[in-house]
Amino acid sequence: xxxxxxxxxxxxxxxxxxENADINFVVNLGNKTKELWVSNELRFLIDxxxxxxxxxxxxxxxxxxxxxxxxPVGFSxxxxxxxxxxxxxxxVDKKFRKMGIGTRLLQETIRRLRKKGVIxxxxxxQSYNKRAINFYRKMxxxxxxxxxxxxxxx
Numbered sequence: 001x002x003x004x005x006x007x008x009x010x011x012x013x014x015x016x017x018x019e020n021a022d023i024n025f026v027v028n029l030g031n032k033t034k035e036l037w038v039s040n041e042l043r044f045l046i047d048x049x050x051x052x053x054x055x056x057x058x059x060x061x062x063x064x065x066x067x068x069x070x071x072p073v074g075f076s077x078x079x080x081x082x083x084x085x086x087x088x089x090x091x092v093d094k095k096f097r098k099m100g101i102g103t104r105l106l107q108e109t110i111r112r113l114r115k116k117g118v119i120x121x122x123x124x125x126q127s128y129n130k131r132a133i134n135f136y137r138k139m140x141x142x143x144x145x146x147x148x149x150x151x152x153x154x
Contacts, residue, residue, distance in 0.1 A: 012068050012069065013066055013067070013068055013073075013099075013100070013101055013104050014066070014067050014068075015064055015065070015066050015104055015105060015108040016064065016065055016067065017063065017064065017065075018055055018063035018064060018065050018075065019055065019065075020052060020055060022065050022072055022075070023048050023051050023052060023055075024048070025065075025072045025075070026046070026051060026065075026072075026075050026077075027046065027047065027048055027051065029074075029075065029091050029093060030046060030089065030091060032094075033091045035091075035126065035129050035131075035132060046077070046089070054077075059080070060080040060113075060116050060118075061077075061078060061079050061080050062076070062077075062078040062080070062085075062109050062112050062113060063075075063076075063077055063078070064076045064078075064105055064108060064109060066092070066101045066104060066105050068096070073092060073093045073095075073096040073101060074090070074091060074092035074093060074096065074101045074102065074105055075089070075090070075091055075105070076089065076090040076091075076105040076106065076109050077089045077090075078109050078113065080113065080116070080118060083117055083118055083119045083120060084118065084119075084120040084121075084122070085109075085113050085118045085120070085121050085122075086121075086122055086123065087106070087109065087121060087122070087123040088123075090102055090105055090106060092105075102135060103135075103139070106139055121141075122144065123136065123141070
């Protein structure tokens with residue numbers, strides 16, 4: 001794809017608040033995007049009911065959808081606790097990657113949350129997910145201390 005075509009597509013991206021009508025898209029994309037899975041046993045951790053409640057009671061959280069021509073192509077889910085935000089998930093449909101959609105989602109998330117007084121942002125990324133690590137480094141995120149995700153009873 002040429003840079004000119006990519007730029008035309010990026011200019012048509014709309015970032016908007018997530019709605020209940022987006023739930024199936026988000027869950028389906030999450031289930032298809034292995035980079036979001038904790039493990040093969042723990043695939044995408046957000047189910048339809050959880051997402052529906054989150055949309056209804058989001059308070060300061062930011063739940064965003066990227067769309068092109070009224071078609072959702074990506075999403076971001078960010079949880080806020082006082083002046084700190086956890087970027088829980090960002091995902092873009094494989095057919096629409098490398099077009100700046102993830103960048104736009106992250107930029108809009110940060111812009112909105114800064115207006116609400118959030119000053120710190122953090123996220124977790126799988127150590128093998130070099131594409132995501134490079135993306136977050138490009139967006140000026142720094143590597144933090146090593147941590148382990150541990151779970152029981154799932």
